Amino acid sequence: MKTKFLSLLIFISGIVTAQKTVSLSRFPDDKVMVVAHRADWREAPENSAWAVRKAIEKGIDMVEVDLALTKDSVLVLMHDKTIDRTTTGTGKPGDYTLAELRKFFLKDGLGSTTQMKVPTLEEILDITQNKILINLDKGFDYISIVYPLLKKRKMLDQVLFKGIETYKEFDRKYGTIKNDIHFMPIIRLNVKEGWQKINEYTDHYKVYGFEFTVGNTEENMIDFSKVRAKGCKVWVNALWPHHNAGHNDDLVLENPDAYEWFLKNHINIIQTDRPKELIGFLKKRNLYY
Numbered sequence: 001m002k003t004k005f006l007s008l009l010i011f012i013s014g015i016v017t018a019q020k021t022v023s024l025s026r027f028p029d030d031k032v033m034v035v036a037h038r039a040d041w042r043e044a045p046e047n048s049a050w051a052v053r054k055a056i057e058k059g060i061d062m063v064e065v066d067l068a069l070t071k072d073s074v075l076v077l078m079h080d081k082t083i084d085r086t087t088t089g090t091g092k093p094g095d096y097t098l099a100e101l102r103k104f105f106l107k108d109g110l111g112s113t114t115q116m117k118v119p120t121l122e123e124i125l126d127i128t129q130n131k132i133l134i135n136l137d138k139g140f141d142y143i144s145i146v147y148p149l150l151k152k153r154k155m156l157d158q159v160l161f162k163g164i165e166t167y168k169e170f171d172r173k174y175g176t177i178k179n180d181i182h183f184m185p186i187i188r189l190n191v192k193e194g195w196q197k198i199n200e201y202t203d204h205y206k207v208y209g210f211e212f213t214v215g216n217t218e219e220n221m222i223d224f225s226k227v228r229a230k231g232c233k234v235w236v237n238a239l240w241p242h243h244n245a246g247h248n249d250d251l252v253l254e255n256p257d258a259y260e261w262f263l264k265n266h267i268n269i270i271q272t273d274r275p276k277e278l279i280g281f282l283k284k285r286n287l288y289y
C-alpha cells in the first residue's frame with residue numbers, strides 16, 4: 001500500500017514539474033516565447049475569454065490583449081476605438097456602462113455574431129493567473145487602475161507592458177513603479193530609431209527586452225545578437241510584412257520553415273497570428289518552452 005501511495009506521489013510530482021512556470025523573470029533565454037495576437041482569435045472572437053482559454057489549451061506562452069474603459073470605469077478587452085467591428089453594438093466603449101455593454105454580443109473573425117460577451121480585465125485575469133503570461137496593450141493608458149490590481153493579485157511578474165516613450169519620458173511618467181513592472185520599449189527601426197534609444201534604456205534601467213519594428217525591408221536592421229548580449233530579449237512581430245521585412249506569418253502556409261528568419265536574427269519573442277504553426281516549428285528545433 002505504501003509503495004502504491006509513493007508511486008502516486010511521484011507521478012503527481014512529475015506532472016507538476018512538467019508544467020510551465022508562468023513567470024516573465026524565469027522564462028528561459030534559450031527558448032522562443034510565443035505570443036498570440038489578441039489571444040487565439042482564429043479559434044474565437046479576438047480579445048474574448050474563449051480566445052484566451054484556447055491559447056492556454058494550445059500551450060501558448062503569452063496572450064496580447066487590448067484594454068478600454070467603460071462609462072462606469074470598468075476595464076474591458078477591446079482593440080478598436082469603437083465596438084462596431086467586433087460586437088453587435090455601435091459607438092465607443094466609454095459610451096456604455098458595463099451592464100449596457102453586456103447587452104451586445106461579440107463577433108468572430110468573419111463578422112458573424114456569437115453568444116460571447118465583452119470580458120472585463122478582472123475576468124481575464126481570473127483565467128490567466130498562473131496559467132499564461134499577458135501583454136496588456138494600452139496598459140499604460142489605465143495604469144492607475146491596472147497597477148494596483150496586478151499588485152494586489154501578485155501578478156506583476158506575469159504581465160508585460162510596452163511603450164514607445166524615450167527613457168526620459170518613461171522615467172518621468174512611471175518612475176515610481178518602474179522597478180515593480182516588466183517593461184519593453186518599442187524601437188521603430190523603420191523610422192530610424194535605434195542604438196541611441198536602446199542605450200539610453202540599458203544605461204539607466206533593466207528592461208525586459210525590446211520590441212523592434214523592422215520595416216518592409218532589412219535596410220534599417222541592426223544586429224540583434226548585440227541586444228541579446230546586453231541581457232535583453234528581442235521581440236519582433238510575425239503579423240504583417242512591415243513588421244519583419246516581409247517575413248510574415250502567411251508565408252508559413254507554403255513554407256513550414258518560414259520562421260527561420262527570426263531564429264537567424266536572434267529573435268526570441270515572436271507575436272503571431274498563427275500560433276499553432278509557430279509552436280510546431282519551434283518544437284522541431286527544441287526551442288519551445
